[in-house]
Amino acid sequence: MHKQIFESYQPLDRSSLIPLLQDIQNIYGYLPENALRDISDFVGVPLSRVYGVATFYNQFRLTPLGENIIRVCRGTACHVKNSANILYALESELGIKAGETTRDKQFTIEVVNCIGACSIAPVILVNDDYHGRITVKDIPKILKKYQTAPASKKPEKAEVAE
Secondary structure (H helix, E strand, O other): OHHHHHHHOOOOOHHHHHHHHHHHHHHHOOOOHHHHHHHHHHHOOOHHHHHHHHHHOOOOOOOOOOOEEEEEEOOHHHHHOOHHHHHHHHHHHHOOOOOOEOOOOOEEEEEEOOOOOHHHOOEEEEOOEEEEOOOHHHHHHHHHHHHOOOHHHOOOOOOOOO
């Protein structure tokens, strides 16, 4: 599926590495290993360098995201309002650490430097929904809301052919 993207680029053009990574990630939602190998062959750089670029930039992911992405703000206002406890509660409730996805692929937790909603700190963003002035007690209720949310609200991602 992703090999059609290569038609838009010149073979062995190293300057196309990052745009190729972006295009591949737009298809799958992350960068599958087989796609990285194909990019390495197409661009003519070692696979280790492709991995190096993919892991250097925060925009690239090597694992698929969950259906619901929870972004925990750790900016100054949220830090002062104890967002560390919110993050810890989310990690405990879901059984994963920040940057990980639950086994059922329902949730991914990310930590961000600032969401830009300091007036409602501490704040988390679940998909496109802001949850402000939350406490640890609010976490189970918020998670339950998204566990039962219809799939139609979530963006579709391409499946990876094995």
